[in-house]
Amino acid sequence: MGAIVAQLLHAALSSATPIALAAFGGMFSYHANVFNIAMEGMMLMGAYYAVYGAYRFGHWLYGMLFALLSGLILAGIFSLFAIVLKVDEFITGIGINMLALGWTTYSLRATFQVKGAFISQSIPAIPKIRFPAIEKVPFLGEVLSSHPFLVFVAIAFAFVCHVVLYRTKFGLRLRATGEEPTAVASVGLSIGRLKLWSAVLCGIFSALAGVYLSLGYVTLFSENMSNGRGWISLAIIILVRGRPMSIMLMSLVFGLLENLGMLLQRYAVPPQFTAMLPYAATLFVLYSYARRLKSA
Amino acid sequence: MSLVRPISQTILAIAFAFFVASIFILLHHSSPLEVYGALYQYGLGSWFSFSNTLNAAFPLILTGLSASIAFMSGVVNLGQHGQFLWGALVCAVLGVYLKLPSWLGIPALAVLGGLSGAAWAGLAAFFKRKYKMDEFISTLMLNFLAEYMTLYLATYPFLDPKAYVPSTRLIRREYFMTNIFDVNVAFFVALFMVFLCWWFVWRTWRGYEARMMGYNKLFATVGGCDVETDTTLVLLLTGFLSGLAGALLILNGTQHRFTKGIGANFGWDGVMIAIMANNGLFQTLFYALFIGFLKNGAVGMEFETSVPSEFVLFLQSIIVLTLVGTRSGLVSLTDWLRAKRELGKLVK
Incomplete structure (x- = not known):
C-alpha cells in the first residue's frame, strides 16, 4: 500500500509540474489585469520547439x-x-491558441513528415535528478527521486514568484497596474510596458511548461499535446486569485487526480472515464469555489 | 457608407493575411501563386468545387452562428465542440435503432441531435444559474467530458465490430439525406437557421433582451430584463445549433456514422468565424463559407503542390489575427488622428 501511495505521489508531482508552470506564467498577467488565455497555445508551441531543437x-x-524563443515570439x-x-485580450488569446495549434500541426507534417505524433529514440530528454541522500529514506526517496529537474524548478518558482510579486518593486508595480492603472500612470510609469512584461513572463513560463511536457513528462511531440492543461491552469489562477503558493498546491491536487485515474485503470475502469478526471475535477473545484463565495 | 468601410477593411485584412501566408509558403519552397491557384481551383473553380465548398460549410455556419449569438449576448459559450459531439452521437445511435419512415425520421433525428446539444449546454446553464459557475470555463471543461464520454459510447456499447477505428454502426439507409444539384440539403437547413436566428435576434423581445445583455449587462438588468432566464435561453439555443450541426453531419456527411475524431475542429472554427464576423449573423454566413472554401480548397492544394493541407489551419489563424488586428488598429488610428486634429484646433 505504501509503495502505491509513493508511486501515486511521484506521478502526481510529475503531472502537476506543467500545470503549475503555465499557471505561474498566467499569474503575472492576472495580476496586471490582462485576461491572458494564451497559455494553452504557448505551451503547445514550447513543446513543439523543445522537441525540434533537441x-x-x-x-x-x-x-x-x-522553446523559450517561441514563447517570446508568441x-x-x-x-x-x-x-x-488594442484588440480584445480574449480574442487575441483564442487567436494565438489557434495559431499555435495550426502552426505546430503544419510544421509537424512539413518538417518531420509525420501526422499525429513524432516519436524518436534520438530526442534527448531532460536529465533526471537523483538525490543519493534522500533516496535512502524509504517513502520520501520514492516520491522525490528521479524527476526531471524542471519539477524542482517549478517548486522553487512557487517561492520565487511569491517574493517577486509581494516583496519587490516590480511585483508591486505589476499589481498596481492591475488594480489602479491610473495610479501607476500618474507616477510616470508605462502601463503598456508593465503589461508587456507580464506577457513576456507568461510566454517564458508557458514555454517551460511545454518543454517539460515534451522532453520530461514524455519524450515525443504529438498534435495538440497540451490537451487543455493551459485551460486548467487558467481555472486554477482564477480560483486561487493568483497566489503562487496556492497555485502550486492546487496543481498538485490536479496531478493527484490525474494519476488516481491511472490507478483506477488497473481495476478495469475504462480509460475514457479516468481521462475525464482532471476536467471533472475542475468543474467540481469551480462548484466549491462558487459555494464559498455564496456563503461569504 | 456604413457598408463600404467594413467591406474594405475585410478585403484589406484578407489580402494582408494571404501576403503573410505567402512568405511562409516561400519558406516551404513552393510558389504562392501555384498554391493559391490550386486553392481557388478546388474551392471555387467549377460547380463541382463550389458545391463541395457549400457542403463543407454547413457545419461551420451552424457552429459559427452558435458562437456569434452567444458572444453577441455576452454569454461566453465555448462548448460548441462538446455540443456538436453529443448531437452527432445521439443522431448516429438513434439512426441505427429507430425505425421511422424517412420523411419523419430525418427531421426527428436532426431535432433530437440538436436537443442533445442543447441539453449539454443546458448543463452549463444549470451550473451558471444554480451555482453561479462561470460558463466560460464550465463549457470548456464540458468539451473534454463530452469528448471522452462519446468516445466511450462509440468504443464499447455501440461499437461496430467491423470498423477499424472506434465508430458506431452505419445509420439506416432511409435516413441518408439527399442532395439537390450536388448541394447537401443540410446546407439549406443551415441557411434557414441563419434567417431564423436573424428573426430571433432582431425581431423578438427575447432577442432584444439578449442583445442588450451583450451591450451592457447592468443596463439590461436595470431595464427589467430577466438576465438569468435570457442567459439560460441563449445557452440552450446555441447548444441546439451546435448539436444540429453534429446531427446534420451524420445525416448528410460522407460517413453516416459516428467515428473517433468526427468533431474535428468544427467547434473552434465556429468560435473563430464568430470573431471574424464580429458576431454579425450574415457576416457569420460569409465567413463560414470562406472557411469552408479554405478547407475544401486545402485538399486540392495538397494534391497539386507540396504544401500539406494542415497549412490551412495556420492560414486560418493568421487571417483571424490580421482581421481583428486591422479592424482594431484602424479604429485606434482614426481615433488618434482625430484627437490630434482636435488638439491642433485647440492649440491654434
Missing part, C-alpha cells in the same frame, strides 16, 4: 532555447495585438 541539435538545452504577438493594436 532533436535537431542533439541536446536538450537547445530544445529549451528554441508573447510578442500577444502584446502587439492586445496592447498596441
Whole structure:
C-alpha cells in the first residue's frame, strides 16, 4: 500500500509540474489585469520547439532555447495585438491558441513528415535528478527521486514568484497596474510596458511548461499535446486569485487526480472515464469555489 | 457608407493575411501563386468545387452562428465542440435503432441531435444559474467530458465490430439525406437557421433582451430584463445549433456514422468565424463559407503542390489575427488622428 501511495505521489508531482508552470506564467498577467488565455497555445508551441531543437541539435538545452524563443515570439504577438493594436485580450488569446495549434500541426507534417505524433529514440530528454541522500529514506526517496529537474524548478518558482510579486518593486508595480492603472500612470510609469512584461513572463513560463511536457513528462511531440492543461491552469489562477503558493498546491491536487485515474485503470475502469478526471475535477473545484463565495 | 468601410477593411485584412501566408509558403519552397491557384481551383473553380465548398460549410455556419449569438449576448459559450459531439452521437445511435419512415425520421433525428446539444449546454446553464459557475470555463471543461464520454459510447456499447477505428454502426439507409444539384440539403437547413436566428435576434423581445445583455449587462438588468432566464435561453439555443450541426453531419456527411475524431475542429472554427464576423449573423454566413472554401480548397492544394493541407489551419489563424488586428488598429488610428486634429484646433 505504501509503495502505491509513493508511486501515486511521484506521478502526481510529475503531472502537476506543467500545470503549475503555465499557471505561474498566467499569474503575472492576472495580476496586471490582462485576461491572458494564451497559455494553452504557448505551451503547445514550447513543446513543439523543445522537441525540434533537441532533436535537431542533439541536446536538450537547445530544445529549451528554441522553446523559450517561441514563447517570446508568441508573447510578442500577444502584446502587439492586445496592447498596441488594442484588440480584445480574449480574442487575441483564442487567436494565438489557434495559431499555435495550426502552426505546430503544419510544421509537424512539413518538417518531420509525420501526422499525429513524432516519436524518436534520438530526442534527448531532460536529465533526471537523483538525490543519493534522500533516496535512502524509504517513502520520501520514492516520491522525490528521479524527476526531471524542471519539477524542482517549478517548486522553487512557487517561492520565487511569491517574493517577486509581494516583496519587490516590480511585483508591486505589476499589481498596481492591475488594480489602479491610473495610479501607476500618474507616477510616470508605462502601463503598456508593465503589461508587456507580464506577457513576456507568461510566454517564458508557458514555454517551460511545454518543454517539460515534451522532453520530461514524455519524450515525443504529438498534435495538440497540451490537451487543455493551459485551460486548467487558467481555472486554477482564477480560483486561487493568483497566489503562487496556492497555485502550486492546487496543481498538485490536479496531478493527484490525474494519476488516481491511472490507478483506477488497473481495476478495469475504462480509460475514457479516468481521462475525464482532471476536467471533472475542475468543474467540481469551480462548484466549491462558487459555494464559498455564496456563503461569504 | 456604413457598408463600404467594413467591406474594405475585410478585403484589406484578407489580402494582408494571404501576403503573410505567402512568405511562409516561400519558406516551404513552393510558389504562392501555384498554391493559391490550386486553392481557388478546388474551392471555387467549377460547380463541382463550389458545391463541395457549400457542403463543407454547413457545419461551420451552424457552429459559427452558435458562437456569434452567444458572444453577441455576452454569454461566453465555448462548448460548441462538446455540443456538436453529443448531437452527432445521439443522431448516429438513434439512426441505427429507430425505425421511422424517412420523411419523419430525418427531421426527428436532426431535432433530437440538436436537443442533445442543447441539453449539454443546458448543463452549463444549470451550473451558471444554480451555482453561479462561470460558463466560460464550465463549457470548456464540458468539451473534454463530452469528448471522452462519446468516445466511450462509440468504443464499447455501440461499437461496430467491423470498423477499424472506434465508430458506431452505419445509420439506416432511409435516413441518408439527399442532395439537390450536388448541394447537401443540410446546407439549406443551415441557411434557414441563419434567417431564423436573424428573426430571433432582431425581431423578438427575447432577442432584444439578449442583445442588450451583450451591450451592457447592468443596463439590461436595470431595464427589467430577466438576465438569468435570457442567459439560460441563449445557452440552450446555441447548444441546439451546435448539436444540429453534429446531427446534420451524420445525416448528410460522407460517413453516416459516428467515428473517433468526427468533431474535428468544427467547434473552434465556429468560435473563430464568430470573431471574424464580429458576431454579425450574415457576416457569420460569409465567413463560414470562406472557411469552408479554405478547407475544401486545402485538399486540392495538397494534391497539386507540396504544401500539406494542415497549412490551412495556420492560414486560418493568421487571417483571424490580421482581421481583428486591422479592424482594431484602424479604429485606434482614426481615433488618434482625430484627437490630434482636435488638439491642433485647440492649440491654434
